[in-house]
Amino acid sequence: MRLQTIKNKLLGLVVPILLLVAWDFVTRRELFSAQLLPPPKMLFETWWDMQTSGELALNMKISLLRVAAGFSLGALLGFSTGVAMGTWKTVDNYLGPLFNGMRQVPVVGWLPFLVLWLGIGETFKIAFISLGALVPMALKTYEGIAAVSPSFLEVARVFEFGRFRQLTRIVLPSALPSILVGLRLSLSEAWMLVVGAELVAASAGIGNTMTVARRLFQTDVVLVSVIVIALTGFVMDKLLGQIEGQFLTWRKTFDPR
Amino acid sequence: MKNTVIALILAALTLALFGTTPGLAADKPQVIRFGQPSSSYGKPLSSGPMGEIQVKDLFDEEFKRDGIKLEVNYIKAAGPGVNEALSNNALDFGSIGDLPAVAGFAGGLKTRAVAATRGGNTYVAVPIDSPIKTLKDLKGKKIGISLGTYMHAAALKILQDNGLTPKDVTFLNMDNSTLSTALATKQVEAGFLGSDALTLRTRGVARVLYTTQGKSVYYQNAGALIVRESFVKKYPDITRRFVKVWVKATALHSQNKLASQKLDTRVGTPLTTIKEDQAGQPIHYVNSPKFDEQWLSHDRRSIALFKTHGLIRRTFDPERDWIDRSFLNAALKDLKLEKFWPDYDANGNPKK
Numbered sequence: 001m002r003l004q005t006i007k008n009k010l011l012g013l014v015v016p017i018l019l020l021v022a023w024d025f026v027t028r029r030e031l032f033s034a035q036l037l038p039p040p041k042m043l044f045e046t047w048w049d050m051q052t053s054g055e056l057a058l059n060m061k062i063s064l065l066r067v068a069a070g071f072s073l074g075a076l077l078g079f080s081t082g083v084a085m086g087t088w089k090t091v092d093n094y095l096g097p098l099f100n101g102m103r104q105v106p107v108v109g110w111l112p113f114l115v116l117w118l119g120i121g122e123t124f125k126i127a128f129i130s131l132g133a134l135v136p137m138a139l140k141t142y143e144g145i146a147a148v149s150p151s152f153l154e155v156a157r158v159f160e161f162g163r164f165r166q167l168t169r170i171v172l173p174s175a176l177p178s179i180l181v182g183l184r185l186s187l188s189e190a191w192m193l194v195v196g197a198e199l200v201a202a203s204a205g206i207g208n209t210m211t212v213a214r215r216l217f218q219t220d221v222v223l224v225s226v227i228v229i230a231l232t233g234f235v236m237d238k239l240l241g242q243i244e245g246q247f248l249t250w251r252k253t254f255d256p257r
Numbered sequence: 258m259k260n261t262v263i264a265l266i267l268a269a270l271t272l273a274l275f276g277t278t279p280g281l282a283a284d285k286p287q288v289i290r291f292g293q294p295s296s297s298y299g300k301p302l303s304s305g306p307m308g309e310i311q312v313k314d315l316f317d318e319e320f321k322r323d324g325i326k327l328e329v330n331y332i333k334a335a336g337p338g339v340n341e342a343l344s345n346n347a348l349d350f351g352s353i354g355d356l357p358a359v360a361g362f363a364g365g366l367k368t369r370a371v372a373a374t375r376g377g378n379t380y381v382a383v384p385i386d387s388p389i390k391t392l393k394d395l396k397g398k399k400i401g402i403s404l405g406t407y408m409h410a411a412a413l414k415i416l417q418d419n420g421l422t423p424k425d426v427t428f429l430n431m432d433n434s435t436l437s438t439a440l441a442t443k444q445v446e447a448g449f450l451g452s453d454a455l456t457l458r459t460r461g462v463a464r465v466l467y468t469t470q471g472k473s474v475y476y477q478n479a480g481a482l483i484v485r486e487s488f489v490k491k492y493p494d495i496t497r498r499f500v501k502v503w504v505k506a507t508a509l510h511s512q513n514k515l516a517s518q519k520l521d522t523r524v525g526t527p528l529t530t531i532k533e534d535q536a537g538q539p540i541h542y543v544n545s546p547k548f549d550e551q552w553l554s555h556d557r558r559s560i561a562l563f564k565t566h567g568l569i570r571r572t573f574d575p576e577r578d579w580i581d582r583s584f585l586n587a588a589l590k591d592l593k594l595e596k597f598w599p600d601y602d603a604n605g606n607p608k609k
Contacts (some may be wrong), residue, residue, distance in 0.1 A: 034365050035344045119444050120429065121399075184471040203399075203427040211430050215405030216568050217357075217364035219345075 038220040043227070046220040055209070056228065063194050063205040064232075066122070070129025071190035075183060078134040080184070082141025086175070087167060099138065107132040107193060109201065120201035125194070132193040133186040140182025144175030181246040187240055191233045279411040284361055285495055288326045289316075291394060292348040293333075294341040294406070295331035295436040295504070297453050298525025303329060305374075307352065308520050309506035319502045325495070333432060336480075337405040340366055350499065354407030354480040355559055356568065362579055363569035367486040369581040371500050372507070373552045376543035377478030378534055379411035380454035381467040384443045390397035392419040399427045401436040407478035410559055411483070412449040413566055414476055423566065454526060471537055474605035479555040489581070496501045500584035500589055504551055507546045508594055514540035541598055548580055550608070551601035 020040060026032060027039035034042065050056040085092045085099070110131060118124040148171050156166045172179070198207025206225055213221035293303060303311055307329065309558040310316050316327040330348060332338035337356025344366050352374055353361075362368055383389045390399070392415065401408055416422060429445060433453055439445045441462040448454075448463075457463035469476035482503060489496045510517045517540055518531045535543060556575045563569045573579060589595045599607035 033344060033367070120439075186290065201429045203429060206428075209428065212404055214341075215407075215409075216360045217337065217340045217366060218360075218570070219344075219364070 005192065029222055035217070037217045042220050043224055047224045050221070050224060056206075059204055059209050060228070060232070063198065065206065066125050066197070066205065067129060067187075067194045070126045070194065070218050071133045071187055073126065074133025074190065075137045075186045077130065078137025078139075078182070078186060079141050079179070081134070081138040082179075083145065083172075085138070085165070086142045086145030087171065100193035103135045103139065105137075107189075108196060115200070125197040125202070128197045130191045130195045133190040136189055137179075137182040140178045141175065144182075145171055147178065148174045167255050177248060179229075180240075180247060183188025184237060184240045184244065188233060188237055191236060193228075195229055204239030262314055275490060284492070285323055285325060286349070286434040286492060287324070288328050288497060289320075289350065289495070290328045290330060290348045292332050292342050292351045294335035294339065294353065295333050296524040296526070297432075297437065297451075299434070300328075300525050301331050301552070302523050304505040304521035304524045304526070305352075306503055306510055306546075309509045310502060312523075313506070313508050313509065313567055315502050315509075319498055323598060327376055327584045332400075334376050335403055335406050335432065336361075340364075343368065343485055345482070346485070346487075348485070350482065352480065352482050353557065354410070354478045356407055356410040356563065357405055357482045358483055359556070359560055359563060360405060360569055361483075363571050363573060367481040368579070369486055369489055370481040370483050370548070370575065370579050371496070371581055371584045372482040372503055372546040373548050374480040374482060375474075375478060375545065376535070376538065377407055377480070378452060379408045379415070379449055379476065379478075380451065380465055380469075381415065381447060382454040382457055382463040383447045383466050384440055385462055385464055387446065387464065388449060389466060392416075393421070395419075395447055396425050398422060398446040399429060399444075401429050401439050401450075402449040403432050403436065403450075404428065404430040407480060407548070408449045408451060409568075410563070411476055413428065413562060413568075415449075415467065415469070417562075420568075424509070447578065448555040452530050455533055459527070467540045470534060472553060474556065475555060479552050479559070497587055499586050501588040504546055504585065504588040504594065508546050508592065508597055511541050511544040511598070517544075536540060544599040545601065546585060547598055547600060548576075548582060548585070549600040550603055551605050554603040 023042050024039070027034070027037055037044075047056075057198070081095070081099070085095055107128065112125055114128055114131075118127055137180045152170050152174055153166070161169060194205065195207040195210070196203040199211055202208040202211070206229060210222050210225045213219075215226065268416070291307065293307065295301075296304075302308070310327070311329070314569060320327070330342065334341070335361075336349060336351075336353035336529050338347065339351040339353045340357055341362035343351055343361070351368075360372065368564065381392065381395075389395065395416070412428075413423065416426070423473070427440065429439075430437060436445070436448045436450050437453055437457055440448050440457060441460075441529050447466065454465050454468075458465050482500070484496060484499075510520070514535070518528060518535065521531050522528050553576060560572050560575070589597075602608050
């Protein structure tokens with residue numbers, strides 16, 4: 001069983017390794033110019049330079065701080081919205097259509113107005129990230145609550161739980177799987193949007209590293225940044241997945257990824 | 258019927274004998290694609306030598322008989338955007354500033370510099386009611402700039418003179434037209450930009466804190482007409498002829514300062530702005546295509562500076578590695594313009 005799991009995990013490496021080999025092959029044959037597709041070796045050297053100069057760590061720290069702020073705010077607001085809409089029919093009636101309408105707008109669609117209202121400083125970036133993080137969180141919380149089995153609520157009524165106890169003892173625990181999915185979606189959205197926000201205007205952060213490198217024709221730095229962004233996102237998602245697994249050990253069917 | 262066939266054969270023979278230049282049809286491109294930064298005014302027109310080429314049909318004069326067309330692309334992302342287009346073979350020639358041309362070559366873009374370009378001042382503008390009084394006050398400020406352009410190069414030099422480095426300020430990358438808006442709406446506390454600053458001042462939205470106008474030419478742009486190396490290899494003769502057209506246009510643009518400035522207004526820049534920007538500088542200097550001592554020393558100093566600030570990661574010598582003078586020299590000889598422009602020394606003064 002354990003061996004099988006490891007085997008399955010290794011399978012996920014097959015395609016990336018094949019791609020890497022193909023990539024190395026085409027760059028060695030110089031089928032593309034090194035600017036259009038920098039060779040893997042060059043990327044590794046570039047990464048090493050960026051790592052040892054401390055430039056990468058500094059910019060990643062700034063981006064991660066922005067994500068932390070935007071994600072916490074967005075997830076919290078999203079959670080509250082989801083709980084409010086899921087628990088109180090009146091709130092759902094008032095806010096539901098608006099929320100469902102608004103969430104059809106891609107977050108980048110808000111860019112012009114966000115820049116107009118908030119400028120291009122930190123406030124804008126955090127608002128932009130939290131807007132993106134809010135939507136999946138609210139949606140998944142709402143869905144999770146909506147899916148709470150009526151028989152659970154029946155039990156709550158039998159025990160004469162108050163509204164608060166019903167929420168904390170019955171509703172939220174049974175909506176937890178869905179809420180945690182929302183949290184993961186929300187975090188990955190936040191991570192993608194920080195790069196977007198930094199591409200718009202920034203003086204630091206990994207998105208800014210990409211902008212500057214692009215302007216100075218350092219395509220290898222752009223590609224290293226893309227890879228670092230991908231790996232960071234992957235690791236963050238895995239970590240949250242682990243936490244999710246810890247919370248949901250009681251669920252037999254749950255398969256921690 | 259028979260007559261028609263004979264007529265057709267005769268026509269084909271005539272065409273073959275007189276209609277085309279020597280060489281096979283495959284020896285020439287159908288179109289020559291030229292790229293340059295777009296102006297802030299958004300008009301798809303050029304100033305400078307390319308403006309002369311457009312107004313006086315100089316390209317067709319040379320290439321019409323070959324059926325080769327000229328395509329001028331105005332790139333909003335400025336010089337860095339021209340580099341990207343050159344790298345995926347979407348352009349053949351480009352006219353860009355010192356930093357993008359150098360950064361492209363240092364970054365591995367295979368180009369040849371075939372003619373010098375110069376002139377182009379940088380201005381530091383601040384919102385009209387800004388408390389900023391001197392360049393030293395820029396420390397810690399949010400500054401709009403089009404990164405990777407010649408203004409970025411000038412910014413390094415200006416900051417350095419005032420004991421600052423780019424790390425002491427917050428650079429926000431934006432194109433020149435966005436920067437104009439950002440200064441007017443005070444989203445940035447200062448901006449490094451071109452002569453657009455003068456137009457902003459006229460509109461009453463910005464104050465000019467500093468200009469490279471009238472200062473040492475080291476602070477000005479020293480760009481180049483560049484061409485993809487693969488294009489030169491494939492079409493050396495077409496390259497030679499294109500450079501000849503360019504040099505001819507440059508000579509026409511060097512004759513009468515006022516006439517040249519008036520022509521340059523076609524992109525939308527007010528005449529007063531152009532006049533102030535070029536005040537005190539001979540039009541011969543501004544347009545000289547020669548890789549003289551001024552241009553070379555400027556480029557060498559700039560390359561060293563860019564390396565120090567990490568804008569490029571490998572240095573090179575322009576004369577040894579990058580410039581190909583053969584086309585320019587041939588054009589100057591063909592057009593009998595060898596003595597038309599003086600050679601300028603490192604300070605931009607004509608050499609005796």
